[in-house]
Amino acid sequence: MQKQLTSFLRGAIVPVVILLVWEACARAGLVSPIVLPAPSAVAAKWWEALLSGELVHDSIASLYRVVVGFVVGAALALPMGLLMGSSQRLYGLFNPLLQLLRPIPPIAYIPLAILWFGLGNPPSVFLIAIGAFFPVLMNTIAGVRHVDGIYLRAAHNLGVGQLALFTRVILPAATPYILAGVRIGIGTAFIVVIVSEMIAVNDGLGYRILEAREFMWSDKIIAGMITIGLLGLVLDSAMNALNNHLLRWHRGLEH
């Protein structure tokens, strides 16, 4: 307890000093508030946005897009990865195309997304789905290919049929890989949502900071960025908790 407190305090030193210096510079008028507003101004703006409900509304809008896009991308990637990982023939058929498409950053799909889906949520969801699709697919394939043959032999010996082999042996055995892919996919989705909100919609955290730029409200821009950071942190912690729960059988496992 004492130790935790000390380490917390030690970790707080650098940020507090930076904030103080920053505040002092801003108050002394060394930099224009448009270039770099005082931290107190940013905090005030953040608080104001929170009270007005705008911040909550934007956060939910962004989160909604991340979730829907991610679910669409992962729901396509998972079964495809399971099939490609277990069938050499399907792998041979689809892998060359995937290797070609994979390096294209989701951002490069923006013009196409707008042409295909117009404005609003659909292009945004499409871009996020693409961002989530590849990491989940690649890791699922790798996970299935790395399933230890001894589990398959044990399952065959118990008389396990094809469907149960997939759902109760191969899928759980591949979970560590799949979850690593999910984590990368969520990270990508989070980047893509901010960018996509700068082009096609009129709410969400990405839209809000771009809007603030139009009026040169740099305190609002920074407040928005901080919210993005917090939301990312929440997403990552949630992922972490899910990971620990789903892999509770796995920690420290040695054969």
Add this chain to the structure above:
Amino acid sequence: MQQQQIVVGDVQKVFRTQERDVVALKDINLTINQGEFVCLLGPSGCGKSTLLNAIAGFSLPSSGSILVDGRPVSAPGPERGMVFQEYALFPWMTVAQNVAFGLEVKGMAKADIAARVDNLLDKLHLKDFRNRFPKDLSGGMRQRVAIARVLAMDSPIMLMDEPFGALDALTRRNLQDELLRIWAEFGKTIIFVTHSIEESSYLADRIVVMTYRPGTVKRDHHVTLPRPRDPSCTEFNELKRELGQLVMEEQQRHAAAEMRLAAVD
């Protein structure tokens, strides 16, 4: 006259690798009766696992036939339950789930599964561990779960590939006694692979000593020592000495072959 359960006829197994063909099994003829406890004994590399895997149906012989209850073996199946040296428990399932799994995929009713699992966990002293994951168990405990998993399937035949090889001496003796109790109680036919002379002398009705490359049957020895066996008695040590002589000859051929291979490479 006891019933013949496993009949291995003229079995041959050749592994073709890029450098050379390895004749792992040659002219294996073996008839195992229902309820027999047979040990396959020999130094490593003499084809014990290959023969066991052929009977299990994991890897079929290159020629010859294996009949179980009159039917040729073509694939693995729960009537020939396998216990692996590496345990091969499903790490994402708890102890109870591991034992229940084979019954679930067979479509047995939930209540029946629960009753059978409870009974087996009780019998193998695993009751307090039923909700643990395999990673939280010792090697001996894991092997108990693996045995329970096979017993759950009610397999008449148990195939065991050096199941206690990774355990310390005390745990090993413990599990050997446990296995003998189970064997007596359930009347299983057991084929047990080991390279330990002591272990085979302690367990088997019949010890099949194998030769090294090609793997053939060197000696089919019926053990007449009464049970429970006393490893310190004269007859037991007499048996060990005799088997030791046979195994040592093969061990030397193994070592000589390795030297030759090393010289070629």
